[in-house]
Amino acid sequence: MFDFDMLGLAPKLLTALKGAGLTQPTPIQNQAIPLALEGHDILGLAQTGTGKTLAFGLPLVDHLLAEPGKPLPKTAKALILAPTRELVNQIAESLRVLTAGTKLRVATVVGGQSIGKQIAMLFRGTDILVATPGRLIDLMDRGAVDLSTVRHLVLDEADQMLDLGFIHALRKIAPRLGSPRQTMLFSATMPKQMEELSQAYLTNPRRVQVAPPGKAADKxxxxxxxxxxxxxxxxxxxxxxxxxxxxxxxxxxxxxxxxxxxxxxxxxxxxxxxxxxxxxxxxxxxxxxxxxxxxxxxxxxxxxxxxxxxxxxxxxxxxxxxxxxxxxxxxxxxxxxxxxxxxxxxxxxxxxxxxxxxxxxxxxxxxxxxxxxxxxxxxxxxxxxxNKGGPRRRGRGGPAGGGQAAQAPKPAKRRRPRRPRAA
Incomplete structure (x- = not known):
């Protein structure tokens, strides 16, 4: 498949994509979208910058466009969890491009902002809720959000969420979600913990991988x-x-x-x-x-x-x-x-x-x-x-040391690194 017209997306989505100047899907989009449209759980592995947001965002919006009815107060139809405020905002911005001209609502909840305003916003209900886990749990504890109607769950940058210790938050959130549901998990790397996570929260997932985990983009x-x-x-x-x-x-x-x-x-x-x-x-x-x-x-x-x-x-x-x-x-x-x-x-x-x-x-x-x-x-x-072939770009960072390979010696024993705090 070489363009979005061939993926089976709703006409409104194709119009939004053309308006954004997007005509051809990336490899991860080309493989993941048809499977997600069929309702399969997805385990997506791709390098950063390869279009993972649209890989889950397009089929998600397509499903919601076909679902009748407005969300009830305090509820959401779809939940996207991401590790940082910046990523939550980035995902929401991309989704709003897709939902422009439709009745679908996209809402965000993150730390560092007025929780009172977020409570008021959630009271109206939303179709897609994009959130950081910590703030979402705060709102759940206050009774400000009901996740029992969520039928679509996306975990973006799942490996980073694990690294930041969000697995405990996920264990609190998941039991509150509706069932049955479609779950999509996307990441650039595949640590052992994430393999275990996929087994716990995904049902017969289709694995979509366009590059080996841990590999950087060729360019x-x-x-x-x-x-x-x-x-x-x-x-x-x-x-x-x-x-x-x-x-x-x-x-x-x-x-x-x-x-x-x-x-x-x-x-x-x-x-x-x-x-x-x-x-x-x-x-x-x-x-x-x-x-x-x-x-x-x-x-x-x-x-x-x-x-x-x-x-x-x-x-x-x-x-x-x-x-x-x-x-x-x-x-x-x-x-x-x-x-x-x-x-x-x-x-x-x-x-x-x-x-x-x-x-x-x-x-x-x-x-x-x-x-x-x-x-x-x-x-x-x-x-x-x-990494593999191709000329170096002109400008900074050129060779100056005889072109040796960076083969560092075995390190001295180090203290176990501290995990960073969530943003």
Whole structure:
């Protein structure tokens, strides 16, 4: 199948897609949509930036258009759970494009906003409720929402939800949902816990996988700089100065580190902003809006706050700190090269992060090419470039260290990484 017209979608949806300039489905959409339209539970695995939202959103809206009747007060017909406020808002924005011109309502509930206003909104009932688990449970405990009419459940970025400890929240929410129901679970990676989750909440699911779990998009050029921790700020400034107009997303490990890094960049004349768990929802929304519009060209973020950023114009992702959970590296670099574009992912690796790099390479089954610096013991040889073939993009992050392969030594014993708090 090569266009949406051949997937069996309702005419209103096809009109909405054409109005948005969308004519051809991505591979994950092409495989998942027909199965979801038939009512099957779906376990969808695809790289970030490949169109998972429409893969579940289109069949969901199609089903709801065919269901008669308005939602009763405090009820919802469909529930979508996502780990962060930003991702909830992103999903809702995409769904509202699909439901424009219909009577379907899309509502969101997230933390950091007035719960009184959310209670009033839910009292009217909604067709699709997009929520973070924590705030949804708060509303359930207050008797503000009745989930017994939910016949469609979607878990988006399910692996991240597990990493943030939302499994306990899911166990509280699931028994309140209606039955029978269709459940769709989408993710970019497939940890063991998620396999167990699919067995517990999905019934005879159809597995849709367009790339091996843990694999980055082919159009992302990756490289790593080996350097001491204290040299990272100077290297970041050097990289940013090479292409000052490009949108660059920089990942830091902690909230304090992200804020300190951002303030240092601003003091040095760079157009930067930050998003992390200590920022209010309004501050985070304004920062992302400015970044999307190009008013801010460098956005410093933590993993929790950055999940859900879908900005096609992001040219570069810089891992200022390597993530302590290898799966998060895949999600981080997936913020670039979205919707078929090219992008570049640059990582900094201090000696104490060698074990983290080793974990990342084991997950992705590649050696990240070296752009500069010397890896410990000088092992391996590989030229900088893409994961598989293709020329490097011109600009930042080019080779400067002889093209060694980043084969880090076995790490010293580390403390078990702390799980990040939910945004």
């Amino acid at each position: 992302i050029t990756q490289s790593v700089h080996f350097l001491d921790k204290g040299a990272k700020p100077a290297k970041l400034r050097e990289i940013l100065s090479r292409d000052p107009g490009a949108l660059t997303l920089v990942f830091a490990r902690t909230k304090h580190g992200a804020e300190k890094l951002m303030k240092g960049l601003v003091a040095d004349g760079f157009n930067a902003a930050s998003i992390h768990g200590n920022k209010s929802q309004g501050q985070r929304d304004r920062a992302i809006k400015a970044f999307r519009a190009g008013e801010v060209t460098t956005l410093v973020a933590t993993d929790v706050a950055a999940r859900g950023i879908d900005i096609p114009g992001v040219a570069y992702v810089v891992n200022f700190d390597l993530p302590e959970v290898a799966d998060n590296y895949v999600h981080r670099i997936g913020r670039t090269a979205r919707a078929g574009r090219e992008g570049e992912a640059i990582a900094f690796c201090a000696p104490e992060e060698a074990g983290l790099l080793r974990d990342i390479q084991k997950l992705m089954k590649i050696d990240v090419p070296v752009a500069s610096g010397s890896m410990p013991h000088g092992e391996g040889t590989a030229a900088p470039g893409r």
